[in-house]
Amino acid sequence: MSALPAKRFTEVMEEGEFFQKKDMVGKLSKDYYWYSPVLAEELKEKSADFVIRPKSIASLKAGLTAAVKEKLPVTIRGAGTGNYGQAVPLHGGLLVDMSELNRMMEVGEGFVRVQAGMKIRELERKLVPTNQELTIYPSTFAKATMGGFIAGGSGGIGSITWGNLWDGNVLEATVLTMEEEVRELNVTGEELKNYIHSYGVNGILVDVTIPVKPKTSWSQYILNFSDFFQAMSFARELSESPGKKRLVTVFEREIGDFFLPLRNELKDCGDLVFIEKAEENEKHMLELAQQYGGVFIYQKEAELYRKGLGISDFTWNHTTLWAMKTDPAWTYLQNFFSLENVESQIKTVKEKYGGEVLLHFEWIMDKGRLVPAALPLIKFTSKERLYEIITFLNDIGAGTNDPHTYLLGAGGWDLQLQAIVEKKKENDPHGLLNQGKIPNFETV
Incomplete structure (x- = not known):
């Protein structure tokens, strides 16, 4: 890389906004791609050449304009908590760290508008005086930024009630193009789908407006079951029942051994259900659990919510992290099991793979329908074996969203991806944004 691009950035950026120290640039060029042993190998040497951390929209625009003049690849970063290499530059160039663009811009009844670099936990704190709260957020909410979640995530805690990002959980966005x-752009309605979970390939999210809801008093529970199918049946009926819910998670019994901070509560336990539910709905849940043989082994009252570790810190992809702390050979998949056939699918998986695949379900709403979404733990031995398991799960109807590729769309090509590509042609005519993340027909 020549010295010319560096000189151009030092001319247009404010003091403390441009960085080229190798260690710092290398660190900011990584995300949590190492959850995947496949990506850990493929992406370990990848790095940007320069970093900008703009403190204003004017500085951001100046940096983008300079990158276009130099025809530099540009990758946008939030907090780097993504798991698929979304924020890892494949071809060097410029990395844009959005962390200084972190203001809450406007809040009203039922909505809040924030800059993309605002951390989700900080936003939650700022919502407290309004007596409102977020609809959905990732298990990484203490570190993750709102822009990063929208551009690189999909769902999380709260999805049991409010669905995924596409289900009305983004109301509006401001997007910058990558042109001379x-x-x-002010983006609303159906057009938002071109920028949700698009890895920043077709525009730069600078602020977003999201819905918020009246604050609820959430209690946390862990239930023990002697039978996995009873645990799943209870979780399904609870998910389908009225009442406010934020989390309904089911774990195969072996997974509880990974949750070291809960080792006293989970000692000698069977299959587990983790729940966050409005405290006023407790009576119905107790009665339902009794019908399915569930025993309450842990409860954290609503007044202790957000004080210390919560049970959501062990769910979604934090489950994988706890497993990897015990044995780095564990990795994971993302699957949509069938609501109608989930029991037979589970039996088929366990008969085929036994303890090589440990089942973990997050019950969610997706496009208005209840789905037993799974993040099963996989004992990794080789890439070939991993993809054998993926093929098997796809063949039995438990479709996989592959987390072991950095390609947008998990290596597939669908209508939404085609729309994202068309929008990229408009907004990024030189093809500079997050190069290499869009699959081509030959790759598929």
Whole structure:
């Protein structure tokens, strides 16, 4: 890389906004791709050449304009908590760290508008005086930024009630284009789908408006079951029942051994259900659990919510992290099991793979329908074996969203991806944004 791009950035950026120290640039060029042993190998040497950390939208636009003039690849970063290499530059160039663009811009009844670099936990704190709260957020909410979640995530805690990002959980966004003259787009309605979970390939999210709901008093529970199918049946009926819910998670019994901070509560336990539910709905849940043989072994009252570790810190992809702390050979998949056939699918998986695949379900709403979404733990031995398991799960109807590729769309090509590509042609005519993340037909 020549010295010319560096000189151009030092001319247009404010003091403390441009960085080229190798150690710092290398660190900011990584995300949590190492959850995947496949990506850990493929992405370990990848790095940007420069970093900018703009403190204003004007500085961001100046940096983008300079990158266009130099025809530099540009990768946008939130907090780097993604698991698929979304924020890892494949071809060097410029990395844009959005962490200084972190203001809450406007809040009203039922909505809040924030800059993309705002951390989700900080936003939650700022919502406290309004007596409102977020609809959905990832298990990494203490570190993750709102822009990063929308551009690189999909669902999380709260999805049992409010669905995924596409289910009305983004109301509006401001997007910058990657052109000689940077345009500022106001995006609403169906057009938002072109920027949700698009890895920043077709525009730069600078602020977003999301829905918020009246604050609820959430209690946390862990239930023990002697039979996995009883645990799943209870979780399904609870998910389908009225009442406010934020989390309904089911774990095969072996997974509880990974949760070291809960080792006293989970000692000698069977299959587990983790729940966050409005405290006023407790009576119905107790009665339902009794019908399915569930025993309450842990409860954290609503007044202790957010004080110390919560049970959501062990769910979603934090489950994988706890497993990897015990044995780095564990990794994971993302699957949509069938609501109608989930029991037979589970039996088929366990008969085929036994303890090589440990089942973990997050019950969610997706496009208005209840789905037993799974993040099973996989004992990794080889890439070939991993993809054998993926093929098997796909063949039995438990479709896989592959977390072991950095390609947008998990290596597939669907209508939404085609729309994202068309929008990229408009907004990024030189093809500079997050290069290498869009699959081509030959790759598929």
